[in-house]
Amino acid sequence: MASSVTGLDEVVLDHGSGAKLSGELISFVVETLGEVYIGEMEDSAMLSVPAGRIAMTTDSFVADPPFFGNGDIGKISVCGTVNDLAVVGARPLYLTLGMILETGLPMALLHQVCTSIRETALEAGVQIVCGDTKVVRKGEVDQIYLNTAGIGVFERAPLRMRDVRPGDRVILSGPIGNHTVHLLSIREGLGFEQRVLSDCAPLNGLMDTLLTTVGEGTVHSVRDVTRGGLAAVLHEYARASGHAVRFEQERLPIQFETVMATDMLGINAIHAANEGCLCLFVDPAAEQDVLNVLRSHKYGAEATTIGEVTGDAEPLVLMRGADGRDSVVEELQGAELPRLC
Amino acid sequence: MASSVTGLDEVVLDHGSGAKLSGELISFVVETLGEVYIGEMEDSAMLSVPAGRIAMTTDSFVADPPFFGNGDIGKISVCGTVNDLAVVGARPLYLTLGMILETGLPMALLHQVCTSIRETALEAGVQIVCGDTKVVRKGEVDQIYLNTAGIGVFERAPLRMRDVRPGDRVILSGPIGNHTVHLLSIREGLGFEQRVLSDCAPLNGLMDTLLTTVGEGTVHSVRDVTRGGLAAVLHEYARASGHAVRFEQERLPIQFETVMATDMLGINAIHAANEGCLCLFVDPAAEQDVLNVLRSHKYGAEATTIGEVTGDAEPLVLMRGADGRDSVVEELQGAELPRLC
Numbered sequence: 001m002a003s004s005v006t007g008l009d010e011v012v013l014d015h016g017s018g019a020k021l022s023g024e025l026i027s028f029v030v031e032t033l034g035e036v037y038i039g040e041m042e043d044s045a046m047l048s049v050p051a052g053r054i055a056m057t058t059d060s061f062v063a064d065p066p067f068f069g070n071g072d073i074g075k076i077s078v079c080g081t082v083n084d085l086a087v088v089g090a091r092p093l094y095l096t097l098g099m100i101l102e103t104g105l106p107m108a109l110l111h112q113v114c115t116s117i118r119e120t121a122l123e124a125g126v127q128i129v130c131g132d133t134k135v136v137r138k139g140e141v142d143q144i145y146l147n148t149a150g151i152g153v154f155e156r157a158p159l160r161m162r163d164v165r166p167g168d169r170v171i172l173s174g175p176i177g178n179h180t181v182h183l184l185s186i187r188e189g190l191g192f193e194q195r196v197l198s199d200c201a202p203l204n205g206l207m208d209t210l211l212t213t214v215g216e217g218t219v220h221s222v223r224d225v226t227r228g229g230l231a232a233v234l235h236e237y238a239r240a241s242g243h244a245v246r247f248e249q250e251r252l253p254i255q256f257e258t259v260m261a262t263d264m265l266g267i268n269a270i271h272a273a274n275e276g277c278l279c280l281f282v283d284p285a286a287e288q289d290v291l292n293v294l295r296s297h298k299y300g301a302e303a304t305t306i307g308e309v310t311g312d313a314e315p316l317v318l319m320r321g322a323d324g325r326d327s328v329v330e331e332l333q334g335a336e337l338p339r340l341c
Numbered sequence: 342m343a344s345s346v347t348g349l350d351e352v353v354l355d356h357g358s359g360a361k362l363s364g365e366l367i368s369f370v371v372e373t374l375g376e377v378y379i380g381e382m383e384d385s386a387m388l389s390v391p392a393g394r395i396a397m398t399t400d401s402f403v404a405d406p407p408f409f410g411n412g413d414i415g416k417i418s419v420c421g422t423v424n425d426l427a428v429v430g431a432r433p434l435y436l437t438l439g440m441i442l443e444t445g446l447p448m449a450l451l452h453q454v455c456t457s458i459r460e461t462a463l464e465a466g467v468q469i470v471c472g473d474t475k476v477v478r479k480g481e482v483d484q485i486y487l488n489t490a491g492i493g494v495f496e497r498a499p500l501r502m503r504d505v506r507p508g509d510r511v512i513l514s515g516p517i518g519n520h521t522v523h524l525l526s527i528r529e530g531l532g533f534e535q536r537v538l539s540d541c542a543p544l545n546g547l548m549d550t551l552l553t554t555v556g557e558g559t560v561h562s563v564r565d566v567t568r569g570g571l572a573a574v575l576h577e578y579a580r581a582s583g584h585a586v587r588f589e590q591e592r593l594p595i596q597f598e599t600v601m602a603t604d605m606l607g608i609n610a611i612h613a614a615n616e617g618c619l620c621l622f623v624d625p626a627a628e629q630d631v632l633n634v635l636r637s638h639k640y641g642a643e644a645t646t647i648g649e650v651t652g653d654a655e656p657l658v659l660m661r662g663a664d665g666r667d668s669v670v671e672e673l674q675g676a677e678l679p680r681l682c
Contacts, residue, residue, distance in 0.1 A: 014675020018569025018614065021675045043425040043564060044396035046499050051392030055385035058437035058490055059473045062481075084384040096399035096490045098439075132400045137679055140403075142481040149399055149437045149490030158387050223384060228359025273359065334355020334362045338478055 011105040016135025025133055028107070029099070032114035036121040037128045045129035047094055050153060055090035057081055058149035064339035065186055066144050067109065070197045073146055074116035076341055079202045079275055081150040082124045083224040086204035087278065089159040089211065090152030092124060097131040098147035103138045113144060124202035126150070156211060161240040163220045164281040168309040170245065171290060173206065173278035173300045174199060175253040176230055177269030181261040183340055192261040201276035206299045213293045218286040223279050226341060228332075229271040231317060233279045235331045238315040246318040246326060247307030271332055273340040281309065352446040357476025366474055369448070370440070373455035377462040378469045386470035388435055391494060396431035398422055399490035405680035407485050408450065409527055411538045414487055415457030417682055420543045420616055422491040423465045424565040427545035428619065430500040430552065431493030433465060438472040439488035444479045454485065465543035467491070497552060502581040504561045505622040511586065511648040512631060514547065514619040514641045515540060516594040517571055518610035522602040524681055533602045542617035547640045554634045559627040564620050567682060569673075570612040572658060574620045576672045579656040587659040587667060588648030612673055614681040622650065 008015075015025040030037050039045050059080045066073040078095065085092040097117065101110065121128060178199045185192035203224065211219060223233045230252075234245045254262075254269045262269050276299060282290045287305060294300030310318070317329040349356075356366040371378050380386050400421045407414040419436065426433040438458065442451065462469060519540045526533040544565065552560060564574045571593075575586045595603075595610045603610050617640060623631045628646060635641030651659070658670040 012675070013677055013679050016568075016679055017673070017675035017677070018567065018573050019612070019673035019675050022569065022573075040501075042429055042501060044398035044429045044431060044493070046429065046495070047395050047397055048393070049390060049395055052389070054388050054390055056388055056435060056437060056492065057385035057471050058439050058488070060439040060441050060475045060488060062441060062475050062477050064481075088383055088385045088387065090385060094397060096397060098399050098401040098488045098490075100401050100403060100441075100486060130398050134401045134403050135679060136403050136483070139480070140405075140483040140680075141486070142477070145441060145482070145486070147399070147401060147439045147488035147490075149439075149488075151397065151492065152385070154387070160381075160383060226359065227357075228363065232359050232363075271360070332358070332360035334353070334358035334360050336354055336358070338354050338357055338476060339481075 009107055011101045011103055011110065011135055013103050013135055013137065016133065029114055029131065029133065032111055033118050033128055036118050039130045047129060053154045055085050055088050055152040055154065057084040058147065061146040061341060062339045063341055068183055068186055068198060069193050071200045072113055072116050073144060074113035075120045075200055076275055077146040077148045078117055078120035078124060079200050080341060081148040082126060082202045082204050085150050085152035086207040087222040087224050089156055090154050092126045092150055092152040092204050094129045095126050095148045095150045097128050099133045100141050100145045101133060101135050102141045102143050103135060105143055120202055124204055156216065159219065159221050161221050161237060164237055164241045164309055166243050166309050166311045167284050168220055168281040169284050169287045169305050170247060170307040171280040171282060171303060171305050172253055173294055173303045174276065175255050175302055176225060176274055176277055177254055177258040177262055177272040179275045180272035180340055181258050184265055185261060190261060190264065192257055195257045196255060196261060199274050199276035201299050203276060203278055203299055206297045209297050210293050214286055214289050218283050219280060221281045225274045225277040225279050227273045229273060230279060231270045231329055234317045238317050241309060242313055242315055244310045244312040244314050244316040244318050245307065246310050246320055248320045250322055251304060251306045253302050253304050267335065271335055275341060350448055352442045352444055352451065352476055354444050354476055354478065357474065370455055370472065373452055374459050374469055377459050380471045388470060394495045396426050396429050396493045396495065398425040399488065402487040402682060403680045404682055406527055409524055409539060410534050412541045413454055413457050414485060415454035416461045416541055417616055418487040418489045419458055419461035419465060420541050421682060422489040423467060423543045423545050426491050426493035427548040428563040428565050430497055431495050433467045433491055433493040433545050435470045436467050436489045436491045438469050440474045441482050441486045442474060442476050443482045443484050444476060446484055461543055465545055497557065500560065500562050502562050502578060505578055505582045505650055507584050507650050507652045508625050509561055509622040509650040510625050510628045510646050511588060512621040512623060512644060512646050513594055514635055514644045515617065516596050516643055517566060517615055517618055518595055518599040518603055518613040520616045521613035521681055522599050525606055526602060531602060531605065533598055536598045537596060537602060540615050540617035542640050544617060544619055544640055547638045550638050551634050555627055555630050559624050560621060562622045566615045566618040566620050568614045570614060571620060572611045572670055575658040579658050582650060583654055583656055585651045585653040585655050585657040585659050586648065587651050587661055589661045591663055592645060592647045594643055594645050608676065612676055616682060
């Protein structure tokens with residue numbers, strides 16, 4: 001696809017010059033974003049916010065491949081930031097969008113990324129308020145990297161890690177491992193990508209439904225399970241609470257094909273990155289209520305309790321096996337799995 | 342320099358895994374940023390803002406080389422976003438920081454970048470509220486790219502492009518072309534980099550001094566002169582105002598060595614990127630007051646009037662030569678000068 005604005009089929013160095021072609025590239029992006037873009041073409045966007053506390057976050061996105069079966073880096077770039085705002089209890093409002101483009105990137109792919117950003121922003125109810133495009137020479141970046149930063153407002157008390165306590169139930173909103181398996185399957189040519197899709201989704205609607213329905217103080221803290229996987233999240237909570245967090249191996253929601261693929265890849269789903277899975281710490285008395293609300297939402301249909309915060313005052317992550325025995329889950333140094341988000 | 346936290350001399354792939362080494366990389370960055378980092382290690386920062394309008398902006402930074410004579414990409418990343426907030430009349434408050442790091446980047450260079458970010462943020466009076474680090478494989482990015490997004494508050498009326506009007510004086514706060522010459526001189530080995538330094542500077546203090554001193558409504562609109570140079574800024578204002586903007590060639594503030602270097606490089610200083618130069622459109626009655634205030638500040642010592650918005654209802658940029666004749670300055674398609682910021 002040639003840009004209707006520039007007449008060019010691919011990104012060229014002069015698209016990043018700050019001169020006429022830069023303006024045309026920006027027009028191409030802005031037109032594709034459509035109604036979700038509300039910038040004014042000043043050096044900064046001017047926005048209204050209510051007084052009080054806001055949430056602010058940022059993420060850069062370097063997914064490889066940038067285009068995959070049921071999404072692309074554009075979708076991830078909106079979901080990642082929307083989810084980081086949603087899990088602290090904020091309502092996401094505004095996103096910024098930074099793009100670093102490799103010379104030679106087909107305009108058709110840029111169009112696809114911007115279309116995904118548009119559709120995901122529409123679903124999440126957020127607006128893109130300003131952007132920036134940089135073009136680098138061939139080989140100075142791998143196709144396209146994005147950055148989004150976002151702000152949200154607190155309409156209720158913020159959720160913090162420090163508010164987890166012994167007895168809290170640990171709930172996952174959906175299966176783990178699928179995003180990683182989907183991307184690695186494409187990268188390595190394993191053939192699982194048709195049956196295992198990325199879970200990439202904006203979860204602010206799910207969070208809002210949950211927090212609106214259950215009583216204030218019921219949900220103590222939430223994280224989205226991204227890089228580092230469930231294990232990394234649980235280690236953070238163990239450290240933050242000073243208590244051991246235990247989960248039951250048999251209760252982990254993992255799709256059958258994902259088990260096969262992770263076995264083949266030699267990775268463990270508890271270390272796999274996801275893009276649409278929440279890990280919630282909730283009042284045990286409200287466990288069933290929370291599960292019911294989550295399961296009523298399309299992004300929480302497979303929500304399940306996997307464990308609890310124990311009374312042991314040691315910041316460990318424990319896995320209870322089928323035999324009823326606990327083993328310590330060590331924190332990985334790393335996993336040599338770059339660019340999953 | 343090996344990281345005191347990780348014991349590693351350079352960035353490795355596992356620094357981006359989300360597991361233990363990621364935590365250590367983040368600790369290294371956070372410790373180096375010191376008191377300017379106020380994040381809470383939740384998924385989003387939680388901030389207080391007064392009710393009303395805020396400004397929000399973002400920029401990605403891909404400067405080549407990332408380390409130069411009197412600065413580095415870290416300094417640029419703070420100045421770029423601070424300046425974009427300042428020129429619309431906002432007081433910059435909070436920045437986010439996204440880093441994309443190439444495997445093998447020496448920790449010493451990452452330390453240098455973070456130190457620059459720290460020092461520049463301290464000078465500008467802004468705080469880093471959250472960050473993100475991604476690590477990509479060797480060759481998937483050129484050393485280090487940064488993104489900052491920022492928000493600021495309006496304590497006075499926003500300044501907008503549409504408020505320029507015929508008769509406005511066009512003032513530059515300092516010389517043009519130096520940042521481009523400095524970086525290109527290092528890149529091409531021209532030997533000018535000792536005598537021509539980058540102008541990279543946070544200009545929110547200069548803007549605040551100016552707007553506090555001169556009466557409300559005196560300064561109509563301001564842009565910082567970055568990619569695309571003065572010519573791009575003047576073209577934007579010509580389009581926004583619907584009037585021709587004219588400058589006098591002889592009044593352009595260009596350092597002698599910069600003239601030599603741009604001649605050698607075959608570029609024109611009016612198209613060169615800067616990182617610490619404002620282009621101001623001001624009420625003609627207040628021209629001298631504005632110049633006096635700008636010149637009283639270290640970043641405006643060489644402020645000078647270069648032209649005016651004419652009464653001609655044509656969106657042109659005109660250059661008046663030494664002979665008193667006007668010529669039309671065409672907008673460049675591009676300049677094939679990548680990665681100056």
